[in-house]
Ligand code: SF4
């Protein structure tokens with residue numbers, strides 16, 4: 001060691017992941033550290049890449065629905081929904097009112113399940129194990145509902161072009177009401193345990209902050225963007241499906257840091273419960289399926305359909321050449337864009353804050369890599 | 371460079387900080403205590419007590435079964451039309467058909483559930499509703515070979531099942547109800 005180096009440190013490159021428990025899947029981040037400070041963070045993705053877009057070109061529209069479940073596996077109903085919406089728009093199919101209501105209901109329940117998992121993961125990543133266990137307990141209520149109606153707990157394959165796999169079973173609506181009542185009484189508990197906890201606030205306030213302009217330039221969407229003070233929610237902006245008729249609030253927080261993103265999701269839990277209750281109250285009777293040819297051929301053309309998934313703007317770009325298979329298919333995966341500014345978010349913070357930043361963007365690596 | 375190191379503060383502010391922090395932690399512990407008194411929701415698996423065995427809802431997509439029809443050769447309703455084998459995205463159904471016309475039935479019917487993604491498409495496309503998924507979920511095996519269900523196995527699992535299992539009556543699903551005339555949906 002020579003004299004000039006005493007008291008200074010060299011920069012060190014550390015690989016975080018791909019088998020790191022707090023990277024939410026298989027994400028590798030090449031960190032350049034100066035002591036405990038992050039100098040740069042370079043996310044390396046692709047470990048879960050499975051050619052989801054290419055696979056679509058060899059499967060017909062009905063077969064591909066079960067694949068859409070598998071990239072953002074925490075928001076599977078939303079993925080199915082945007083895909084069938086795209087196909088239906090291209091093929092000019094109108095679904096029945098009951099079907100539309102049930103689809104919206106499923107998407108909101110899925111948002112609840114996804115945000116509950118986010119709460120748990122955020123808790124455990126910042127050192128609060130208890131809230132993780134409680135959130136998973138309540139998430140079970142929603143997964144039970146999904147299991148009953150679709151036969152599976154995570155990868156539902158429930159939506160069909162022109163309808164649904166099946167109608168709601170008898171007694172499902174009552175159980176859904178009961179689950180919402182149970183959940184509504186518990187959301188405050190999570191806030192007491194996590195959002196109002198001094199230690200949690202100290203670990204998230206001012207961490208990973210980004211301004212609204214930068215966030216927009218990076219393509220942020222969903223709760224991450226709303227955490228920067230931009231009231232951009234496709235459910236209101238596009239007003240697709242039945243959302244214009246429903247009463248809910250677009251949750252916006254100023255600040256752009258981990259705490260703001262967290263608070264947006266915390267408030268969205270309550271809003272989603274409100275939406276589910278409204279939809280259950282006005283659920284119309286009737287058929288859920290309209291007749292669709294077994295081998296559906298759609299007109300040549302292209303379509304971009306987008307909805308608000310639990311993670312942000314989920315888009316499905318579909319080009320058809322008139323055959324029964326998509327000619328080209330592209331997904332706008334919200335996690336991919338929400339992960340992009342990781343370097344910008346982490347630079348200058350402690351290494352331990354990385355975990356909070358990654359958790360607060362709520363990425364799903366299956367969605368990033370597809 | 372943004373940091374969150376504490377700024378020097380007055381003694382009163384520090385005291386308020388300590389008291390506020392302690393209060394938030396105590397409030398959290400009250401919640402934990404309340405939950406401690408609630409009934410336990412977790413259970414042991416495998417179940418020691420058969421009464422506590424988890425029973426999935428009808429229509430749960432667990433394992434496969436072929437539906438019986440004693441009047442047909444082979445005793446199965448399947449007409450070996452290959453629709454399920456063709457639609458399967460993973461190509462994990464292998465069928466060898468036998469006989470002509472009304473006599474056609476499967477001589478071999480293998481499903482590799484190790485490859486299967488439980489999408490339910492095979493049930494959906496079957497023109498005679500001959501295959502179903504059942505709520506049986508104890509699918510663990512020691513070797514991949516044990517995960518291949520052959521025709522005898524599938525027939526045994528179909529004992530007592532009359533129609534594909536769903537959480538709702540068949541009329542309220544995408545499946546063709548048994549009463550409907552044999553008609554392709556495309557003409558509807
Ligand atoms: S459930 Fe899907 S993957 Fe499994 S055998 Fe049937 S069609 Fe194939």
Ligand code: SF4
Pocket residue numbers: 447448449450451452453454455465492495496497498499500501
């Ligand atoms: S689709 Fe039905 S009838 Fe045809 S081979 Fe499969 S199980 Fe048999």
